[in-house]
Amino acid sequence: MNSTLPGQxxxxxxxxxxxxxxxxxxxxxxxxxGTTGQLFNEIRDFLSLHPGLTADxxxxxxxxxxxxCFPECAGIWPFAAVVSPDTVGSSLLLRMxxxxxxxxLRIGEITLNALLTLPQSPRPGLLxxxxxxxSREFERLLRIMSRPGSPILRKGxxxxxxxxxxxxxxEPLRDRWLLDQAVQITLAPTxxxxxxxxxxxxxxxxxxxxxxxxxxREKNLATVCNSHCETPHLGSPMxxxxxxxxxxxxxxxxxxxxxxxxxxxxxxxxxxxxxxxxLAIEIEAAFLLCHEPxxxxxxxxxxxxxxxxxxxxxxxNIELDAREMGNHLRAVxxxxxxxxxxxxxxxxxxxxxxxxxxxxxxxxVRTFPTKPCEFCAEAGSRIEEPSDRRE
Numbered sequence: 001m002n003s004t005l006p007g008q009x010x011x012x013x014x015x016x017x018x019x020x021x022x023x024x025x026x027x028x029x030x031x032x033x034g035t036t037g038q039l040f041n042e043i044r045d046f047l048s049l050h051p052g053l054t055a056d057x058x059x060x061x062x063x064x065x066x067x068x069c070f071p072e073c074a075g076i077w078p079f080a081a082v083v084s085p086d087t088v089g090s091s092l093l094l095r096m097x098x099x100x101x102x103x104x105l106r107i108g109e110i111t112l113n114a115l116l117t118l119p120q121s122p123r124p125g126l127l128x129x130x131x132x133x134x135s136r137e138f139e140r141l142l143r144i145m146s147r148p149g150s151p152i153l154r155k156g157x158x159x160x161x162x163x164x165x166x167x168x169x170x171e172p173l174r175d176r177w178l179l180d181q182a183v184q185i186t187l188a189p190t191x192x193x194x195x196x197x198x199x200x201x202x203x204x205x206x207x208x209x210x211x212x213x214x215x216x217r218e219k220n221l222a223t224v225c226n227s228h229c230e231t232p233h234l235g236s237p238m239x240x241x242x243x244x245x246x247x248x249x250x251x252x253x254x255x256x257x258x259x260x261x262x263x264x265x266x267x268x269x270x271x272x273x274x275x276x277x278x279l280a281i282e283i284e285a286a287f288l289l290c291h292e293p294x295x296x297x298x299x300x301x302x303x304x305x306x307x308x309x310x311x312x313x314x315x316x317n318i319e320l321d322a323r324e325m326g327n328h329l330r331a332v333x334x335x336x337x338x339x340x341x342x343x344x345x346x347x348x349x350x351x352x353x354x355x356x357x358x359x360x361x362x363x364x365v366r367t368f369p370t371k372p373c374e375f376c377a378e379a380g381s382r383i384e385e386p387s388d389r390r391e
Contacts, residue, residue: 030215031208036252039212040066043100046209050096051190052089059262060183065101066248068126068164069217073225073247076181076240077148078164083172084187087132090168092194093187094128097166099206101126102213112141115161116154127165139175142167146181176277180237180270183245220250231260238267271364278318280363282307282328287360290348291369299345300326300336310367332359354378 033039044062047053053061061080068078084090098104105124109131118124127145131138144152148162168187173179229246231239246259274280285306289298304325311318326336326344333355339345346352357375369376 030218031211033212033216036216036250037255039209039216040249040252040255042212043209046100046205047096049195050089050093050187051192051194052084052086052093052187054186054188056262057185057187059258060185061097063245063248063259063262064166064183065097065213066216067245069102069213070221070224070248071125071148071164073221073227074148074244076237076244077146077162078244079142079146079178079182080166080185081173081178081182082166082168082185082187083170084168084189085170086187086189087170088194089187089190090130094130094168096206097126098128100209100213101128102210102217104128106130109138110141111137112144112161115141115145116159118161120160124163127163129165129167131167132170134169134171134173139173139178142173142178143175146178176273179273181241183241184266216250223250224248229256229259234260234263234267235271238263238270241266275364275366276314277363278320279328279332280365281310282320282325283332283356283359283363284365284367285310286329286334286346287356287365288367288369290353290356291371291373295348297339297345297347299339299343300329301343301345303329303346334359350375 040062043065044058047058047061048055050058064078064080067074071078082090082093084093094106098106103122103125105126106128107130110127110129142165144150145161145163145165150162151158151160153159167173173182224247227247227250229243231242231246234242242259242263245263246256249255249259282303285303286298289295289303289306300322304320304322307325308319311320322343329336329346334346334352336344336346339347353373353375357378
């Protein structure tokens with residue numbers, strides 16, 4: 001069985017005992033790792049030496065290091081985001097991750113043109129990106145990298161730029177799509193001195209762990225690719241992230257069960273941001289109108305007015321116009337039509353009302369009708385407000 005990462009050298013080749021990750025490293029010789037739990041604990045204990053990492057962040061990074069051993073088996077591409085205003089602390093973290101992960105490449109600021117210069121083979125197993133400032137272009141690049149199986153076309157050639165990545169920035173990413181897709185890591189500033197890792201000690205400890213990870217991949221590649229862990233109580237995309245992390249853990253049910261509990265706060269954050277999004281408020285406005293007694297239609301202008309009122313009530317300085325509203329509703333399958341001389345609007349047919357109820361459930365709208373309608377009952381019961389939103 002071929003157990004090397006796509007484009008990587010043979011795992012039987014020897015890795016030099018060095019800490020430099022500015023260029024792709026050759027994988028270490030595989031070493032017996034004992035049990036999955038033992039290897040997990042060793043990596044966790046190694047990362048715990050960094051004083052700026054919370055206990056949850058240490059666990060997330062440990063799972064992430066397992067997951068990047070099997071990127072071809074993942075339904076969602078491994079991607080982690082670290083926010084750290086402390087450049088010394090973030091530099092130490094990137095050194096530690098670069099020393100323990102398989103075939104890493106650490107770089108500073110990166111552009112799409114620079115990424116295209118990477119050879120197709122060998123490919124790094126992990127990009128460690130140390131980028132102090134975020135930008136729209138940088139976040140666009142991260143989106144492209146996070147789409148496996150979707151190469152980009154440049155000068156008549158297809159380039160696969162999907163690579164597992166961990167990005168460290170001084171400020172949080174602003175792109176909601178990226179935030180939803182990322183394993184988010186907290187790195188706090190440290191008051192005391194950082195551990196003084198001598199290069200030899202750091203290298204020896206990390207290379208031992210890296211050798212064990214190589215062996216773990218060799219032994220469990222087929223098992224991980226055929227593993228199907230389900231976490232139905234998490235929402236998408238956090239459910240897919242949890243499945244990716246849990247699937248990389250073999251023969252340790254306790255560690256697999258821990259993943260959804262670890263990601264539960266992240267899942268709540270994703271749900272809250274989705275509920276407070278512009279599109280969610282627009283759906284909420286149409287959803288409320290369709291529950292008004294005897295209402296059979298609503299002008300786009302009326303839906304826009306209701307949505308802007310919701311924004312004002314929640315302290316948001318957002319003002320939508322009717323054209324913008326119509327485009328957004330069309331994108332979720334709510335198509336307007338001309339309603340006489342009054343303008344364009346939506347007919348609340350049975351199909352439209354049923355679709356609105358589905359959208360309200362998917363976006364977890366925050367305002368609900370006082371009396372359930374037939375479509376609420378059809379869905380099973382009244383759509384319930386998320387527990388973290390209740391007063």
